[in-house]
Amino acid sequence: GFGVVVQSFSKLASFVLDWLYALATQLDRRIMVRLVKGAYWDSEIKRAQMDGVPDFPVFTPKSATDISYICCANQLLGMTDRIYPQFATHNAHSAAAILELAGNQTDFEFQRLHGMGESLHATLLRDEKVRSRIYAPVGRHRELLAYLVRRLLENGANSSFVHKLANHHIDAEAIAADPFDSLAQDMAANRGKVVMPGDLYLPERQNSRGWDLANRTDLNDYMARRAPFAEKIWRAGPQIAEGDGSGETREIFSPADPSKLVGVAMQADIATTRMAIDLARPWTDCPPAERAEILRKAADLYEDHHGEIFALLSREAGKTPFDTIAELREAVDFLRYYAAQCTDRPDQAPRGVIGCISPWNFPLAIFTGQIAAALAAGNAVLAKPADQTPLIASLATSLLHRAGVPTTALQMLPGEGATVGAALASSAKIDGICFTGSTRTAQTINRTMADHMRPEAMLIAETGGLNCMIVDSTALPEQSVRDIITSAFQSAGQRCSALRMLYLHEDIAAPFLEMLFGAMDELAIGDPWFLASDIGPVIDQAALTRINRHVELARSEGRLLKQLEVPGDGYFAAPAVIEVGGIADLAEEIFGPVLHVATFGDDKSLDAVVAAINARGYGLTFGLQSRITQRVDAICSDLHVGNIYVNRNQVGAVVGTQPFGGEGLSGTGPKAGGPHYLPRFYAEQAVHEALVPGQPVTAAAVTQALQALPRPNDVPLATVTMPGATGESNETSLYPRGRVLCLGPSAAAADRQAEVARRQGCTALRIAPGVAGDHALDGGLDRALLSGISGFDVVVAWSDEADQRAIRQALAARDGALVPLVTTEDFADYCIVERHVCIDTTAAGGNVSLLS
DSSP, rough: OEEEETTTTTHHHHHHHHHHHHHHHHOOOOEEEEEESSSSSHHHHHHHHTTTTTSSBOSSHHHHHHHHHHHHHHHHHHHHHTTEEEOOOOOOOHHHHHHHHHTTOSEEEEETTTTHHHHHHHHEEEIIIOOEEEOOOOSSSHHHHHHHHHHHHHTTSSTTTHHHOOOSSOHHHHTTEEEOHHHHHHHHHTTSSSSOOOOOOTTTTOOOOOOTTSSHHHHHHHHHHHHGSSSSSEEEEESSSSOOOOOOOEEEOOOOOOOOOEEEEEEHHHHHHHHHHHHHHOOSSSSSHHHHHHHHHHHHHHTTTHHHHHHHHHHHOOOOHHHHHHHHHHHHHHHHHHHHHHTTTTHHHHOEEEEEOSSSSTTHHHHHHHHHHHTTTOEEEEEETTTTTTHHHHHHHHHHHHHHTTTTTEEEESSSHHHHIHHTTTTTTTTTEEEEEEHHHHHHHHHHHHHHHHHTTEEEOOOOOOOOOOOOOOSSHHHHHHHHHHHHHGGGGGTTTTTOOOEEETTTTTHHHHHHHHHHTTTTTTTTTTOOSBBOOSSSSSHHHHHHHHHHHHHHTTTTEEEEEOSSSSOOOOOEEEEEESSOOOSOOOSSSSEEEEEEEEEHHHHHHHHHHHTEEEEEEEEEEEHHHHHHHHHHOOOOOSSEEEESSSOOTTTTSOBBOETTTTTTOBBBBBBGGGGGBBOOOOOOOOOOOOEEEEEEEEHHHHHHHHOOOOOOOOEOOOOOOEEEEEEEEEOOOOEEEEEOOSOOOOOOHHHHHHHHHHHHEEEETOOOOEEESSEEEGGGGGGGOSSSEEEOOOOOOHHHHHHHHHHHTSSSSSEEEEEEEGGGGEEEEEEEEEEEEETTTTOHHHHO
8 A cells, every 4th residue: 555754864753753644544544654764864964054954854863863763663653543654674772662662562564675684683573573574676777776875875874773783893782772871972972073054164154044945934934024025116226325316217027927017227327327436435444354244244134134035036037936045045155255254354455446247147146246245355336237137236235235334335326238337347447347247248348448447457257158068878867867957947047057068978868868858847937936936037038039049940950859838928938958069069158948968979079078168268167977986087177167066966156165257258267255256356556667678579479489388287286175065075276377478578577477477387478678598589569469369368567557558458359268467466366267176975875974
């Protein structure tokens, strides 16, 4: 008949038994309940830490689980009129306790796994005359392997009864110890070994609060706090230090239902933008410790207003409940992370006034992250949110002001990029721009800055990518499919990190795609307000049109392998899978739920795939599904990608754990949420020396000299293990950026510049009058020629401001990756790139370190 397994390590086990008994009584049925200690305990710990929930859903000391098992057994023995108890255990003490509790009862049975607990159960059969059932898994090797590995890990854990029994150095009394007697000792020993979710980043900072929507208490809170804002109409406009500003008013409608008004926003005009620029004042009179406290207070206010934030993210940006929680948590993490960092730099001055231009796909998290870093360093901020999402930005700005950020230090300017964004990028009063968006827009901003700002003005740009995943023949199909669904289709594919290009080993491609398409069929596409919706809408009609045009072209060419149905109303893009030859076939990033698929064969073919990914020049995220350690190490070493994820999904980077950002066409660095991000917002002193006359150096000579440079070092300069949840390895490594042009202007200056570059593993070409030796060109280079020369990654020049401006303008005129001009003497950080590798260490069956 019908049976249910209940895990006693769950803190809800007793309540589940009561519910099952009540249900069986209500339906007048008798059911079987198999009571086990519990499997995948380490996964429950990991998930709770990652979700930031208040407590673990499972007991952490082994003795607490043993006690729960005995108590649940006693409970079941009192329910035998409706439940037939099946006690699955290899633990002699648990079996003895159940026999003692049962007394003369016989309406129950013991169970053991095939090949385990044989002597114990033989004794039970012989001496106690009880029933014992053998529980054996049945199936093919590829399905059973992961299960068997898991059993080996759990039974090999130091606290396992089976492990202790096999260890002849452990006394029998210790093996059969009463868990009630050892609970206090185990709890004391366990303290600190398993970190509570909220304490994961202590003492530096508190982890952001999470909501587990599978937990009734969290679900009720989420729904109740969000409900009052289901029909609210928000109003937003420029938030400047004086007055209300001016501009045209624009209505904001829900992308899930364009007939529903969400709010009204006044868009800042050019006069308001210029006024805000003039009013901006760095808050240097506020000490770093006080700034940090204000940012922490803002984080608390964000969490306090979670109901309104969840509602706005859903109605204005089309976020599903899961995505609203993740976005709020990321914003809170940014505030607390940069607050903790800024107190380490009490004497550093800010750059001045920073323009922050954020996107619509993370209208709270990225908006907040940019602002938090700039404010933590003491800068004044002019924040321009995306045209589509000014309402959530307005709420965030209000909360930051309420926390104590002065209005002169933070002003918010909703409006069009052509108006507000262009005015920020073209103002000589701005000291830097922080931008997240398209590669094309980043290039436009860079060129505008080069013409109008000081040559040393900061530009941090995080742009898109053609993000790939490789799945080899050793990968677990079920795990890989789950991760692909999340990576490609969660958030309607509207993440910078989303999977765009999937490579499958040809031996597994056909059955794998069948499993993937089956999983896609289970996705629910609909209004993101509802819990049942897995995927919400894309942001607007323009985005939907671009996506549909791409999919229809694939359909007309016979390359559309799978497409789901979508609701008729709203900007819903149908998740689709398209066949291509490889990444070279992708002309541009399609920012939506569209996955492209290609296959590969032998190791040589796999090497070609890695080379093709690097050749495209994008380097944001990459996923790898493989159980071959050597292959994982080799691919991680060869790829030029900012964030690599192994045996897990490739979205949802966690602040302070997985610093996020790419290289090449995917961004300038440094990584957001990492240790090198905040320092970029502090003032850098430009070095100015007089130009030295010299003979002209030709572009051909520079190109030849660059080609003659040795390859930059491809070995990490340093690797740091980042804090984070158990069950994952997170390491950030620093690599040499590449080739550095050292333009002096004097020979001595060029020599010093080359020395700095080489200390970071880069190769350097010196171009200045009087330079001598290898990798040097004696003379001066016409700055305009830099726009047509390739093969270098950084330019350093300590000349006068006019010459530095000419260099920056020439670099900005180039297509492709943005090349920085460095004018400061201490520029080592500009010579490195950060690459992060996150590995799910539980993918092989369990977390060995935690189970030990």
